[in-house]
Amino acid sequence: MAGLVVTVIVVLALLAGVHRYLWRRFVGDTTAEGSALRRAGTVAAYVLPLLSIGALVSGRAGAPFRLQQVLAWPGYLWLAAVLYLTLALLVGEAVRPVLRRVLANRADRASRVNREGADATAAASEPPADRPNGRNRPSTASVAEASGGAAPSTLVADAPAPQRPAAPTRRLFVARAVGGAAAVAGLGTVGYGTYGVLRGPRVKRITVPLAKLPRSAHGYRIAVVSDIHLGPTLGRAHTQRIVDTINRTQPDLVAVVGDLVDGTVADLGPAAEPLARLSSRQGNFFVTGNHEYYSGAAQWIDQVRELGLHPLENSRVEIDGFDLAGVNDVAGESERQGPDFALALGDRDRTRAAVLLAHQPVVIHDAVAHGVDLQLSGHTHGGQLWPGKYIADLANPTGAGLDRYGDTQLYVSRGAGAWGPPVRVGAPSDITVVELASLRA
Structure with missing residues (x-):
């Protein structure tokens, strides 16, 4: 409990520090004291993080x-x-001093040119001592008498000079230029990443050769979809897009490898209903992910069964040419429903090829020990938000894509949805059609 409290304090302190930095660069450095823009920016700096905290905790709090x-x-x-x-x-912090130096150099050059021009003008306008006809130039006093007693220079000096608005200081100009560019780049990235999620996942195709696969199963196609993450941002329309995309591939089998939902059956049951229209030649299968255990796994297993999916709870079925097994997610251990490889794979015929559905890639070593030929996983999202890719790669044996561990191959999907922000950057969502290939074909 103490560790959790410390973690919360550290996270809140980090959020406060980051928001203070954002306020300073976007508001404090670019707006005038007491202006409406500064007041609006200050209000946003308090309201927006509170909305983020509310989004994170409202589900767990039962709102x-x-x-x-x-x-x-x-x-x-x-x-x-x-x-x-x-x-x-x-990035702008590196650009800021360079831009200041460039502007300072331009200002110095302009100042030198102006001084040189002023000196040349003054020299050219200085009157000669004597006129060519030998007469001296009239004195200022004479001109003053002719003009009614006021010297021309005095008349010019007394004329009011036009008022020009004060130009922004160099520091203010740089702050606004860098802040504006950063806002366009940052918000543009988020907008594009949101569009990628709402557009729906694209189909990815890979071929995986299996040494034990018989010739009769050559070309068998499994549509793998993971991390759909139905929740408060992604709902029924998101499910329908995924179902339509899978059905267009006309797979032999559909494998939903966990993290279907972020919420209860009562809230998200209607959003999951399009799954009943999944179409494949030999069935649609499901294994739990860690988020099912945050959302009522038992209820969701019953729900997907009603929708026509076959839950594989530490169990397997025989498919033409290979065994299809599935294990519960490791998060189920908290409910004594964790993965049981012995139950799912212990008594099978190892001369047959085995394909395992397991949400998290971290169980690959158990899969190797039980003679699995191919493990299909998700969970990582491929990092979802760059540079999260590097964290995903560190936390998992494989962050995304196909890899090999001994005689076992591991394929990790980036997933079809998004957790938290409905945004993906550098890790586009996918539905993968895995085509099994026989070495005997």
């Missing part, structure tokens, strides 16, 4: 689902915006 939806879009999008606005500003 009404409608309130979760109201908080989720602005709150989660702001979290993504904070990341990319901060990264853009950090």
Whole structure:
């Protein structure tokens, strides 16, 4: 408990520090004291992080689902915006002194040119001592008498000079230029990443040769979809896009490898209903992910069964030419429902090829020990938000794509949805059609 409290304090302190930095660069350095823009920016600096905290905790706190939806879009999008606005500003910190130096050099050159021009003008306008006809130039006093007693220079000096608006200082100009560029880059990145999620996942195709696969199963196609993450931001329309995309591939089998939902059956049951229209030749299968255990795994297993999917709870079925097994997610250990490889694979015929559905890649070593030929996983999202890719690679044996561990191959999908911010940057969502290939074909 003490560790959790320390973690919360550290996270809140980090959020406060980052928002203070964002306020300073976007508001404090670019607006006038007491201006309406500064007041609006200051209010936003308090309200937006509160919305983000509300989006993060409302579901766990049991808030009404409608309130979760109201908080989720602005709150989660702001979290993504904070990341990319901060990264853009950090790049701007390197640009800022260079831009100041360039402007200073330009100002110095302009000042020298003006001084030289003024000196040349003064020299050219200085009157000669004597006129060519031998007469001296009239004195100022004579001119003054002729003009009614006022010297011309006096008349000019007394004329009011036109007032020009004060130009922004060099420091203010640089602050606004860097802040504006950072805002365009950061918010543009978030906008494009949101479009990628709402557009829906693209189909990726790979071929995986299996030494034990018989010739009769050559070309068998499994549509792998993971991390759909139905919740307060991604709902029924998101599910329908995924179902339509899978059905267009006309797979032999559909494998939903966990993290289908972020919420209860009561809230998200209608959003999951399009899964009943999944179409494949030999069935649609499902294994739990860690988020199912945050959302009522037992209820969701019953729900997907009603929708026509076959849950594989530490169990397997025989498919033409290979065994298809599935294990519960490791998060189920907290409910004594964790993965049981012995139950799923212990008594099988090892001369047959085995394909395992397991949400998290970290169980690959258990799969190797039990003679699995191919493990299909998700969980990582490929990092979802760059530079999260590097964290995903460190935390998992494989962050995304196909890899080999001994005689076992591991394929990790980047997933079809998004957790938290409905945004993906550098890790586009996918549905993967895995085509099995026999070495005997």
